Amino acid sequence: MALIMEQMPIVLRSLNVGFLQTLKLFIVTLIGALPLGLVISFGSMSKVSPLRWLTRFVIWVVRGTPLMIQLLIIYYFPGLVLKKPIWGGGEAGRFLAASVSFILNYACYFAEIYRGGIQSISKGQTEAGLVLGMTRGQIFFRVTLLQMIKRIVPPISNEIITLVKDTSLARIIALQEIIWAGQAFLKGSQGISGAIWPLFFTAVYYLLFSGLLTIILGGLERKLDYFK
Amino acid sequence: MAILEVNNLAKSFGNTKVLKDISFSLEKGNVLSVLGSSGSGKTTLLRCLNFLETADHGTIRVRDELLFDADDARTTREREIRRKRLHFGLVFQSFNLFPQYTALQNVMLPCQLLAKEEENYKVRKKQMFAEIAANAHDLLKTMGLAEREGYYPHQLSGGQQQRVAIARALAMKPDILCFDEPTSALDPELTGEVLRVIRDLKGGDRTMIIVTHEMAFARNISDRIIFMHDGYIEETGTPEQVFDHPRSERAKAFFSKSLEEI
Ligand SMILES: Nc1ncnc2c1ncn2[C@@H]1O[C@H](COP(=O)(O)OP(=O)(O)OP(=O)(O)O)[C@@H](O)[C@H]1O
Ligand SMILES: [Mg+2]
Numbered sequence: 001m002a003l004i005m006e007q008m009p010i011v012l013r014s015l016n017v018g019f020l021q022t023l024k025l026f027i028v029t030l031i032g033a034l035p036l037g038l039v040i041s042f043g044s045m046s047k048v049s050p051l052r053w054l055t056r057f058v059i060w061v062v063r064g065t066p067l068m069i070q071l072l073i074i075y076y077f078p079g080l081v082l083k084k085p086i087w088g089g090g091e092a093g094r095f096l097a098a099s100v101s102f103i104l105n106y107a108c109y110f111a112e113i114y115r116g117g118i119q120s121i122s123k124g125q126t127e128a129g130l131v132l133g134m135t136r137g138q139i140f141f142r143v144t145l146l147q148m149i150k151r152i153v154p155p156i157s158n159e160i161i162t163l164v165k166d167t168s169l170a171r172i173i174a175l176q177e178i179i180w181a182g183q184a185f186l187k188g189s190q191g192i193s194g195a196i197w198p199l200f201f202t203a204v205y206y207l208l209f210s211g212l213l214t215i216i217l218g219g220l221e222r223k224l225d226y227f228k
Numbered sequence: 229m230a231i232l233e234v235n236n237l238a239k240s241f242g243n244t245k246v247l248k249d250i251s252f253s254l255e256k257g258n259v260l261s262v263l264g265s266s267g268s269g270k271t272t273l274l275r276c277l278n279f280l281e282t283a284d285h286g287t288i289r290v291r292d293e294l295l296f297d298a299d300d301a302r303t304t305r306e307r308e309i310r311r312k313r314l315h316f317g318l319v320f321q322s323f324n325l326f327p328q329y330t331a332l333q334n335v336m337l338p339c340q341l342l343a344k345e346e347e348n349y350k351v352r353k354k355q356m357f358a359e360i361a362a363n364a365h366d367l368l369k370t371m372g373l374a375e376r377e378g379y380y381p382h383q384l385s386g387g388q389q390q391r392v393a394i395a396r397a398l399a400m401k402p403d404i405l406c407f408d409e410p411t412s413a414l415d416p417e418l419t420g421e422v423l424r425v426i427r428d429l430k431g432g433d434r435t436m437i438i439v440t441h442e443m444a445f446a447r448n449i450s451d452r453i454i455f456m457h458d459g460y461i462e463e464t465g466t467p468e469q470v471f472d473h474p475r476s477e478r479a480k481a482f483f484s485k486s487l488e489e490i
Contacts (some may be wrong), residue, residue, distance in 0.1 A: 128324035131278050132338035132400060133314045142337065146328050227328045228382035 004197060010190050011182075011198045018181025019205050025098055025167045025177065032103035037110025044115055055111075062108040067101070068169050074101045075173045091176055098170040102163075109159050117152040143163070150224040157217035164210045178202045229292075231256040231435050232404055237286035239269075239276055246272045248459040254404070254452070256334045257433040261446035263470075264456035265482060269437040273456070274406045277437070278318045290315045290403055296311070314342075317402035322407045323389045325381040332377040335364040335399050340402075360399075367395040371425055378432045387418030391425055398429075405429075407438045443486050447471055455479045 043055035046157075062070070075097040078086045087093035121144045129139035171179045182199035185192045230253040234382060239247040246269045254260050262270045275281040277288065279296070281460055282304060288296040295312045297303045325334050339360045346356070368377055371391040381389050390410055397405055407426065411419040423445050429436065440446050446453065446467070453470040455463040455478075463470055463479040474480045 122322075122324075124320060124322055124324040125326065127280055128320065128326070129338075130280065130310075131313060131316070131318045132396065133310060133342055134338060135310065138341050142341070143326050150328075227380050 003181065007184075007185075007192050007195060007198075009193075010192060011185060011201065014181045014184065014190070015178055015198065015202060017175060018178035018202075019209075020174065021095070021204075022167045022177040025095070025102060025170060025175070026163060028099045029106055029163060029167075031100040032099065033106035033110055036103060036107035038114055040107055041114035042113035044111060045118070053188065059108045059111060062105055063112070067105050067166060067173050070105055071098060071101045071169060071173055074104075094170075094173050095177045097173060098175050101164070102170075106159065106163060110156065113152050113155045113159070114148075116155075117148040120151050121147050128222075146224075150227070153217070153221050154226060157214075157221065160217065161210050161213060164213065165206060178205055229254065230254060231291060233287075233292075234277070235287045235289075237273070237276060237283050237288070239272055239281060239283045244489075246459055247276065250286070250459075250461055251337045252454060252461065252464065254435060254437070256435055257431075257464055258451040259430055259436045259438065259449050260452045260454060262437060262439045262454045262456060262468075263441075263443070263446060263482075264454075264462075269459045270456055271408055274318060274408050274437065274439060277404075277406060279313050280318075300409075309375040310432040314400060315403045317397035317400055317405040319390070319393050319397050319405070319407045319410050321412050322379070323393045324388070325389055325393055325396070327381050329396075330378050330380055331368060331373060331384065331388075331413070334381070334392055335367060335396045336360050338396065339363070339399050351468040364395070364399060367398055368392070370428075371395045372421075384420060386414045387421045390414065390422050394422075394425060404437060406436045407436065407440070409439055409441065411440070411442060441486075443471075443483075455482065457482075 030147040040055055040059065043051055044059060046052045046055070075087065075094070085093065087097045125143055125147070126139055129143050134142070167177060168179045170177055171183075174180065179199070179202055182202040185195045187193065232254040234253070235251045237247055237250040238245070250269075250273060252260075262273065264270055272281060276283045283296070283298055285298045286296075287294060287298070294300075295315065325331075325368045326337070334340060340357060343353075343360065343407060344478060346352070347358070365374075366378070368374060373388060373391055373395070376384060376388060376392075379388075381392070384392065390413075394410075410426065411422050412424065419442070425440065426436075426438070427445075427449055438446065438449070448467075450467050453463075453465060453467050454461050455470055455474070455476075457478050463474055463476050470479065471483060474483055
């Protein structure tokens with residue numbers, strides 16, 4: 001116990017650095033995947049059937065394979081084929097590859113949620129708007145948009161919480177996120193070696209962060225509770 | 229003078245002909261009820277009048293103005309159709325209130341959006357919105373909903389929701405107000421309150437087309453009845469003619485059956 005207290009400041013400093021990388025991946029993924037998901041969902045509902053089938057095929061592949069495999073393929077495969085790395089070396093290259101993988105993966109999940117939300121709004125809402133002389137734009141922005149948001153907030157929240165934990169998968173390409181930082185003390189780093197507790201301790205970071213997000217997203221959900 | 233004149237209206241979905249050569253006219257201030265068995269095309273007729281469907285053939289005239297002619301591309305343009313819709317109002321079977329707005333906001337929103345298109349909107353906005361609000365208050369009061377203005381649709385009973393929907397349609401001051409089975413989604417004990425409200429709307433120069441399965445109501449309120457069968461107008465006339473002395477065998481069978489049900 002005394003030893004742990006002694007190691008604590010060094011470990012926390014390391015874990016903080018790792019968590020920063022986790023946080024960066026989390027934010028970049030959301031910024032990229034939330035809008036890209038909308039584009040993909042439009043593709044999957046397109047009237048142009050080749051585009052629709054292509055989009056649905058991509059969604060099927062991405063949702064049907066593990067994110068870990070996608071990370072490995074996206075990080076290593078271009079290098080094997082082109083005989084030179086496309087992501088650039090070092091941590092920046094790993095972060096870029098991880099971001100691309102996560103954005104693509106999460107965009108496909110978001111796309112299906114958006115599609116469900118859009119298709120769940122009854123045609124009657126649009127028709128009522130039309131009969132009352134509203135334009136299509138007015139109907140979207142004043143009538144259906146908020147109803148869609150209300151429907152998609154709970155499933156999107158679930159995905160966001162899952163994303164917090166999924167960022168740890170980037171460890172597989174040696175991205176220096178928090179798991180990597182914790183594991184370093186097992187092999188030996190900064191005079192500490194053979195210590196497994198830092199790895200266990202990373203759970204506290206995940207727990208606090210997902211707890212904070214749960215509160216924020218729950219608040220948003222409650223804000224939209226005033227109508228059904 | 230006929231306020232509405234429909235000629236040779238026809239509509240198919242794929243290979244199914246749903247409306248086949250529908251022609252009728254309606255006098256200003258009259259109430260027309262459209263009766264007929266399920267699938268005879270009543271809803272489709274109302275949807276064509278409100279331009280939710282585009283008829284394949286025929287013409288629609290309101291106040292002698294040619295609103296729609298299936299053979300004249302100039303009258304079927306999407307852009308102009310929005311304005312033409314305002315001649316008609318439509319009350320749906322399933323109410324279709326906007327759930328995120330209160331009863332009052334539901335009634336005001338379409339009027340407010342339309343006001344934006346007026347030329348001097350910026351200058352007169354305050355006054356226009358005050359008028360819209362006053363009008364919406366009045367309408368909800370007539371519907372017996374003065375106490376419920378601030379309620380959201382999910383806080384209202386089906387009958388109350390349908391009365392808000394009627395107020396919302398009236399707020400647009402349509403020439404012709406259409407109802408598509410306005411009480412079919414309601415519990416029997418709520419049907420009466422909505423039918424009473426519709427009955428009280430009759431009079432003056434309010435023109436209405438009502439699709440309903442409420443035979444007694446149709447008989448009492450209507451100036452004219454259309455009985456549809458399989459996309460045709462099988463029989464038309466005053467309530468007495470159609471209910472008491474139907475000429476076609478189908479109408480006879482339909483009305484004797486609907487009497488049995490009661
Ligand atoms: N969008 C559509 N696509 C294909 N067929 C349709 C469509 N809308 C209606 N129909 C068909 O057209 C016919 C007439 O339908 P409509 O809804 O006008 O009948 P209705 O007289 O209103 O019947 P009900 O009393 O059951 O409401 C039905 O056979 C229906 O299946
Ligand atoms: Mg119908």
